[in-house]
Amino acid sequence: MTSSSQRPAPQLSSALILLDPRDDVALAREQLVPGAPLDAEHRVAGLIPPGHKIAVRDVAAGAPVRRYGQIIGFASRPIRCGEHVHTHNLSMGEFERDYAFGVDVHETPRAARRATFAGIRRADGRIATRNYVGILTTVNCSATVARAIADQFRRDIHPEALAAFPNVDGVVALTHGQGCAMASEGEPIDVLRRTLAGYARHPNFYAVLIVGLGCETNQIDALVETEHLERSTQLTTMTIQQTGGTARTVAAGIERVRELLAQANRVTREPVDASHLTVGLQCGGSDSYSGISANPALGSAVDRLVAHGGTAILSETPEIYGAEHLLTRRAASREVGEKLVARLRWWEDYCARMNANMNNNPSAGNKAGGLTTILEKSLGAVAKGGTTPLVETYEYAEPVRAHGLVFMDTPGYDPVSATGQVAGGANLICFTTGRGSAYGCAPAPSLKFGTNSALWQRQQEDIDLNCGTILDGEQSVEEVGAAIFELMLATASGQQTKSETHGYGQNEFVPWQLGAVM
Missing domain, CATH: 3.40.50 (Rossmann fold)
Known part of the structure; x- marks a missing residue:
């Protein structure tokens, strides 16, 4: 019996895409109608939508089906050449993967001269691609306040609010539905805090204001301590309960953002090499x-x-x-x-x-x-x-420090x-x-x-x-x-x-x- 690696590639219609000679299926470039030519001997057996798979050879029930030269599933019933291959006749199944750690590693050639882009250099040397002021929340209960603060600086609602600060990309409130009704220790709160801290440190934020309710499980002080954040003029915090309620917290937050905008606007872009890009x-x-x-x-x-x-x-x-x-x-x-x-x-x-x-x-x-x-x-x-x-x-949400593909x-x-x-x-x-x-x-x-x-x-x-x-x-x-x-x-x-x-x-x-x- 001929193995999949030894199969000759079928000579198919130009309306089909065959990615690998080992493949059992090809891809339709356009809608195929019944009776359309598949190859010199076979015809399309039914309507095939654009982008869908068609069998280019017979596949027995239970046999693996390949695309990209790799297994994409197993025939749940016999599949004839020319048939549509999809959920009605292709299903999952277990099979061994050869992990062969590192056998295909090759050195990536380095560019003789690095490309550059116009980045924003922060005081600590990190490079930003945007320049925002951010408002983060510890808990869902402070989301409305955070949004109310940021809404005062939305260009589509208050175009005058940022008119004097053309180098500021915006003021954004990033809210979420977590922060309470969870354990005070363990993986769930660790992941939430690590995520919030990653945003608090992100170079694309000139400054960040963290807003909490005050009684939530994800306490601001615990977030700051466990994630080794440092309060400063560019990282400030407040809670609704301590500030005196919703209206006072919104007013205090708006005032704090206004104080930051003039400082944030002082940035300039300069040529930096592409090694500062993390995509x-x-x-x-x-x-x-x-x-x-x-x-x-x-x-x-x-x-x-x-x-x-x-x-x-x-x-x-x-x-x-x-x-x-x-x-x-x-x-x-x-x-x-x-x-x-x-x-x-x-x-x-x-x-x-x-x-x-x-x-x-x-x-x-x-x-x-x-x-x-x-x-x-x-x-x-x-x-x-x-x-x-x-x-x-x-x-x-772990900090990425390596260079290359991770x-x-x-x-x-x-x-x-x-x-x-x-x-x-x-x-x-x-x-x-x-x-x-x-x-x-x-x-x-x-x-x-x-x-x-x-x-x-x-x-x-x-x-x-x-x-x-x-x-x-x-x-x-x-x-x-x-x-x-x-x-x-x-x-x-x-x-x-x-x-x-x-x-x-x-x-x-x-x-x-x-x-x-x-």
């Missing part, structure tokens, strides 16, 4: 094209970024499940790879405790876009990490995942989407890249760059990757993203909530 990698509203256009193009940009000394954070742990062996093979050390595998095992246990399973992801929109299993989605998602070695693995353990839910990346130090987010995403992430600007030209034509107001030109045969992955890298530098220099023009960013702050709500 969080996200994909949301993915489709079957994500893994062959936008994600590998972003991966190409990541390789360029690392070559220039920068850092990229790959995350969304449930969305590398089934493809983690492609990352462990690139781990710079066995320890880094083992840490990654340990996070996957944590997720398996977490799902078991919650009566869930890893294949609850993909979402309904992902499936409508042609993705069938989490294995398939993950194989496309890891392409965002390019080909450079994986140099470190971090837990959620992994941070986060959920696959985009707002929660990006919140952890920004808490870890990401000063730019790059977000690929195939179904269409409307997302922003203050204080870090967020770029969105569409996977297909139909999305670009439909939703240009939210998408910063069309990667569908790869599918259209107009550009290569490397050409689009180069364009993404240049857009990274321009955005880090102050060029606004689509999401910034729409005012996204405040509502997308969502720290990971773990543990029981009491």
Whole structure:
């Protein structure tokens, strides 16, 4: 019997995309109708939507089905050549992955001359890409007050409030639903405090005001002490109870922000090299094209970024499940790879405790876009990490100090995942989407890249760059990757993203909530 690695590549219609000669499925570039030619001998057996999979050979029931040359699931019934392959005949199954720690590690060539962007240098030497004043909350009970303070400086409501401060990008209140009805010690409150502290220290904030209620579990003093924060003119705190109620706290907060604006406005931008860029990698509203256009193009940009000394954070742990062996093979050390595998095992246990399973992801929109299993989605998602070695693995919201490609353990839910990346130090987010995403992430600007030209034509107001030109045969992955890298530098220099023009960013702050709500 011929093995999958020895199979000759079928000669398919130009309406199909075959990624690897070992693959059992190809991707439809356009809608295929019954009877359309598949190859010289076979015809399409039914209606195949754009981006969906079609079998290019017979597959027996229970046999693995491959895309990208990798297993994406198992045939739940016999599949004939020319049939639509999706949730009705493809399912999850267990199989061994060869982690082969470090066997594919290669040195990333360093750029002879580093690229630069116009960054903001803080007094301690850190580099910012934006210049905000931030208001953080310890608990949901102080969210209304924090929003009321920030609303006084919204350009769409009070355009005069920041008119004299053109170098200030805005005043944002980042609120959340946690902080009380939880244990005063343990992982849930540790993660919340680590996230808040990461934002309090973020270089894109000139200054931060932390507002609490006063009686919550997540006490301000405990937050400051456990996270080694230092109160100063740029990190101040207040509580509603101690200040004397809602109106007085709002008034005091507005006055405090007004005092900060003149100082924050004194910043200037200067040329700094790209090693100061830390980019969080996200994909949301993915489709079957994500893994062959936008994600590998972003991966190409990541390789360029690392070559220039920068850092990229790959995350969304449930969305590398089934493809983690492609990352462990690139781990710079066995320890880094083992840490990654340990996070996957944590997720398996977490799902078991919650009566869930890893294949609850993909979402309904992902499936409508042609993705069938989490294995398939993950194989496309890891392409965002390019080909450079994986140099470190971090837990959620941990400070990222390594340079190069790193992994941070986060959920696959985009707002929660990006919140952890920004808490870890990401000063730019790059977000690929195939179904269409409307997302922003203050204080870090967020770029969105569409996977297909139909999305670009439909939703240009939210998408910063069309990667569908790869599918259209107009550009290569490397050409689009180069364009993404240049857009990274321009955005880090102050060029606004689509999401910034729409005012996204405040509502997308969502720290990971773990543990029981009491």
